[in-house]
Amino acid sequence: MKVGETYYRSIWEDTNAPVRQRGVHIIDQQQLPHRFATATLATLADAADAIASMRVRGAPLIGITAAYGMAFAACVDSSDTALSHAAQVLMATRPTAVNLAWAVQQVSRHLATLPPAFRGEAAWTYAARLADDDVAQNSAIGEHGLPLIAGRDRVVNILTHCNAGWLAAVDWGTALAPIYRAHDAGCRVHVWVDETRPRNQGLLTSWELAQHGVPHTVIVDNAGGQLMRDGHVDLCIVGADRVAANGDVANKIGTYLKALAAKDNGIPFFVAVPDGTFDAAMPDGRAIHIEERHGDEIRKMRGLTATGEVAEIDVLPADRAVANPAFDITPARLVTGFITPRGVVAPGAA
Amino acid sequence: MKVGETYYRSIWEDTNAPVRQRGVHIIDQQQLPHRFATATLATLADAADAIASMRVRGAPLIGITAAYGMAFAACVDSSDTALSHAAQVLMATRPTAVNLAWAVQQVSRHLATLPPAFRGEAAWTYAARLADDDVAQNSAIGEHGLPLIAGRDRVVNILTHCNAGWLAAVDWGTALAPIYRAHDAGCRVHVWVDETRPRNQGLLTSWELAQHGVPHTVIVDNAGGQLMRDGHVDLCIVGADRVAANGDVANKIGTYLKALAAKDNGIPFFVAVPDGTFDAAMPDGRAIHIEERHGDEIRKMRGLTATGEVAEIDVLPADRAVANPAFDITPARLVTGFITPRGVVAPGAA
Numbered sequence: 225m226k227v228g229e230t231y232y233r234s235i236w237e238d239t240n241a242p243v244r245q246r247g248v249h250i251i252d253q254q255q256l257p258h259r260f261a262t263a264t265l266a267t268l269a270d271a272a273d274a275i276a277s278m279r280v281r282g283a284p285l286i287g288i289t290a291a292y293g294m295a296f297a298a299c300v301d302s303s304d305t306a307l308s309h310a311a312q313v314l315m316a317t318r319p320t321a322v323n324l325a326w327a328v329q330q331v332s333r334h335l336a337t338l339p340p341a342f343r344g345e346a347a348w349t350y351a352a353r354l355a356d357d358d359v360a361q362n363s364a365i366g367e368h369g370l371p372l373i374a375g376r377d378r379v380v381n382i383l384t385h386c387n388a389g390w391l392a393a394v395d396w397g398t399a400l401a402p403i404y405r406a407h408d409a410g411c412r413v414h415v416w417v418d419e420t421r422p423r424n425q426g427l428l429t430s431w432e433l434a435q436h437g438v439p440h441t442v443i444v445d446n447a448g449g450q451l452m453r454d455g456h457v458d459l460c461i462v463g464a465d466r467v468a469a470n471g472d473v474a475n476k477i478g479t480y481l482k483a484l485a486a487k488d489n490g491i492p493f494f495v496a497v498p499d500g501t502f503d504a505a506m507p508d509g510r511a512i513h514i515e516e517r518h519g520d521e522i523r524k525m526r527g528l529t530a531t532g533e534v535a536e537i538d539v540l541p542a543d544r545a546v547a548n549p550a551f552d553i554t555p556a557r558l559v560t561g562f563i564t565p566r567g568v569v570a571p572g573a574a
Numbered sequence: 575m576k577v578g579e580t581y582y583r584s585i586w587e588d589t590n591a592p593v594r595q596r597g598v599h600i601i602d603q604q605q606l607p608h609r610f611a612t613a614t615l616a617t618l619a620d621a622a623d624a625i626a627s628m629r630v631r632g633a634p635l636i637g638i639t640a641a642y643g644m645a646f647a648a649c650v651d652s653s654d655t656a657l658s659h660a661a662q663v664l665m666a667t668r669p670t671a672v673n674l675a676w677a678v679q680q681v682s683r684h685l686a687t688l689p690p691a692f693r694g695e696a697a698w699t700y701a702a703r704l705a706d707d708d709v710a711q712n713s714a715i716g717e718h719g720l721p722l723i724a725g726r727d728r729v730v731n732i733l734t735h736c737n738a739g740w741l742a743a744v745d746w747g748t749a750l751a752p753i754y755r756a757h758d759a760g761c762r763v764h765v766w767v768d769e770t771r772p773r774n775q776g777l778l779t780s781w782e783l784a785q786h787g788v789p790h791t792v793i794v795d796n797a798g799g800q801l802m803r804d805g806h807v808d809l810c811i812v813g814a815d816r817v818a819a820n821g822d823v824a825n826k827i828g829t830y831l832k833a834l835a836a837k838d839n840g841i842p843f844f845v846a847v848p849d850g851t852f853d854a855a856m857p858d859g860r861a862i863h864i865e866e867r868h869g870d871e872i873r874k875m876r877g878l879t880a881t882g883e884v885a886e887i888d889v890l891p892a893d894r895a896v897a898n899p900a901f902d903i904t905p906a907r908l909v910t911g912f913i914t915p916r917g918v919v920a921p922g923a924a
Contacts, residue, residue, distance in 0.1 A: 419771065421771060421794040421795060427889065427890055430890065440895065441895040442872060442895065442896045442897075443872075443896065444772045444795070444828075444872060444898070445796050446828025446902075447827050447828075447898075447899055449830040450902035450903065453830070476796075477794065478795070478796025478799070480800060480835070481796065481798070481831040481832075481834070485830070485834060522793075522794060526889075527874075527888050527889040528888045535879070535885075535887055536880075537876075537878060537879055537887055538878045539876075540607070540777055540792060544784065545789075545790065545792065546792045546793065547801075551800075552799055552800035
C-alpha cells in the first residue's frame with residue numbers, strides 16, 4: 225500500500241546486494257505513528273530482536289520476518305545443527321501467533337531436502353516466495369470479504385481491533401484487506417478503530433487508513449460496546465494469531481469482549497485469516513499459549529512532546545503490579561465466519 | 575480513608591473561616607496519581623469548573639461539590655433568580671450522573687422554603703449534611719457488600735472498572751466500600767483494576783488501594799474478559815452514574831463489556847450505589863443522555879517524565895477523528911444485584 229505517494233511493502237529485500245549478502249528492510253513499527261522510519265535486518269539476531277521487540281508485528285509479518293531470519297542463518301552456516309538452532313531462536317521470540325512457527329517449519333522442511341551448499345540461496349528464494357504468497361492470500365481475502373461490505377446504499381460502519389492491516393502482513397493486511405477493496409471499489413466505508421491498549425496498535429491502523437484516505441474514527445477499547453448498542457456498527461472484522469481446529473480464535477487481547485458485544489447486538493463478527501493461521505493440531509482455544517508481555521507496556525506510554533520529540537512517560541509507578549496478557553481467546557460460537565483466501569467459511573469448517 | 579498516615583475526605587470545609595466566607599478543599603484529581611495536591615474552591619465558578627474539568631469526579635463527589643457550589647452562590651446572592659441561575663450553571667457541567675442534578679435539586683428545594691436572609695448559612699449546613707450522609711450511605715454499602723466477599727477460605731479476586739472509591743465519593747467509595755470492609759475484616763482480597771481509558775481512572779483506584787494496602791493488579795481494559803475465562807475473577811463490583819427504573823445502569827464507558835463477559839462466564843456482576851443514583855423518572859437506559867467528552871482525552875496522555883515532571887504527550891495526531899462517549903449502558907439483565915445502603919437488591923426491585 226502507499227505511504228504518501230510511494231508504494232511500500234512492510235518488508236522488502238535490499239536488491240542492491242547479491243542474494244547471500246542481502247539485508248531486508250522493514251518499517252520500524254515502534255516509531256509509528258509518530259515517525260515513519262525504516263530499518264535493515266541482516267542477521268538472525270536482527271530478525272529475532274525485531275520480532276521480540278515488536279519493530280515488526282502482526283501474525284503474517286512475523287512469519288515472513290522469521291523466514292528471512294532463517295535465510296540469514298542459512299547463509300552463515302547451513303548445517304542441520306545451525307538451522308535447527310536458528311529455528312529455535314526464532315520460535316522462542318513470540319509464542320501465540322502460529323504463523324511464526326509455521327513459516328519457520330516451512331523453510332526448515334524445504335531446506336532439509338537440499339544439500340547444505342544450496343541452502344543459503346534456496347532459503348532466500350523460499351522466504352521471498354512466502355512473502356509473495358502472503359500478498360496473494362491477503363489480496364484474495366480482500367476479494368472474498370468485499371461482498372460482505374458492498375452493495376449497501378449508505379455508509380457501512382466497520383469496527384476493527386488492533387492492527388490487521390498491511391503493516392501486520394506484507395501488503396493489504398487481513399482484516400483491512402476487504403476494507404481497502406471496498407474503499408477502492410467506491411463503497412462508502414467508515415472504520416471504528418479500537419485504540420488497542422496497551423501497545424496502541426489501533427494508532428497504526430489509523431495511520432494506515434489515513435495514508436490510504438479511508439474515513440475512520442479512533443475510539444478507546446471501552447467504547448465499541450456502546451457504539452454497537454447505539455446501532456453505529458454494521459459489522460466487525462478482526463485478524464487472528466491462531467485459529468484452533470474447532471474455530472476458537474486467539475487474537476489481540478480485547479477481541480473476545482468485542483465479539484461478545486457483537487453477539488449481544490446481532491452484529492456479524494468476521495475473522496480474516498490467511499491459511500497459515502489455522503492450526504489443525506490445536507483442538508480448541510484452551511490449549512493455545514497466551515503470551516504474557518512486560519508490564520512496562522502498561523506502565524509507560526510513548527508519544528510526541530510539545531517540541532515534536534518521541535518521548536516515553538510513566539503513567540503508573542514502577543512498583544505497581546500489572547498483568548499483561550497479550551491475547552485472548554474468542555470462542556467459535558461468537559464468530560460469524562472466517563474470511564479466508566479460499567472464501568468465507570463457517571467456524572469449524574475452515 | 576488514609577493518604578499515608580493522614581485521614582482525608584475527598585472534599586472538606588475550611589473550618590478556619592466563618593461559614594459564609596469559607597472555601598472547601600478538594601484533592602485535585604487531575605494531578606493524581608502522579609502528584610497529591612489539594613486545591614480550594616470558593617465560588618460558584620470554582621465549583622463548576624472543578625466538576626467540568628474533572629478535578630473532582632465520581633458521581634457522588636460531583637453531587638457534593640455542586641451542593642457546596644450552591645452554598646457559595648447563596649452567600650453572594652440568595653435570591654430565587656440567583657439560585658436558579660446557579661443551579662443551571664452546575665447542572666450544565668456534566669450530564670450523565672444523576673447525583674449532580676439530585677444534589678442541586680435537594681439544596682434548591684430546601685432553600686426555597688427559607689427566607690433569603692437565612693439561605694446562605696442554611697446552604698452550608700445542608701451541603702455538609704449531604705456530605706455526611708454520603709459517608710454514612712457508603713459505609714452502609716460496605717457493610718451490605720461484605721458478605722458477598724467474606725467467608726471464603728482463599729483469596730477472593732474482584733474486578734472493578736473506573737474509580738468508584740473514596741476519591742469518587744466523600745469517603746469509603748461505592749464499589750470499593752465492600753472491598754475496604756473485607757480487607758479490614760481480614761479477608762484476603764485481590765482487586766483487578768481496569769486502567770479505564772481514556773482518563774485512566776483505574777490509576778486513581780490503584781493509588782487508593784495502594785494507600786490502604788489492598789493487594790491489586792492493574793490491567794488494560796481489554797484484559798478482563800480473558801481473566802474471567804481463565805477463572806481468575808470471582809466477582810465484579812462497579813459503581814454507577816445513573817440507574818434507570820428498570821435497572822439499566824449508566825456507568826463509565828466499558829462497563830457493559832465487562833458485564834457481558836461476567837455473564838458469559840457465570841460470574842456475579844454487582845453495582846454499588848447510594849440512594850441518589852437511582853433515577854425513578856428514567857424508565858430505562860435508552861433515555862439516559864451519554865456525555866461526549868473532548869477528543870483530546872484520547873489524543874493526549876499525561877504522566878511523569880524521566881525527570882519526574884508531570885507532562886502531556888500526543889499519542890495521536892491532532893487531525894485524526896476520535897469519538898469519546900464517556901459512559902455506556904449496561905442492561906439490567908446483566909446485573910446480578912445492586913449493593914445499596916439498604917441492602918443488596920435485584921434489578922428492578924431497587
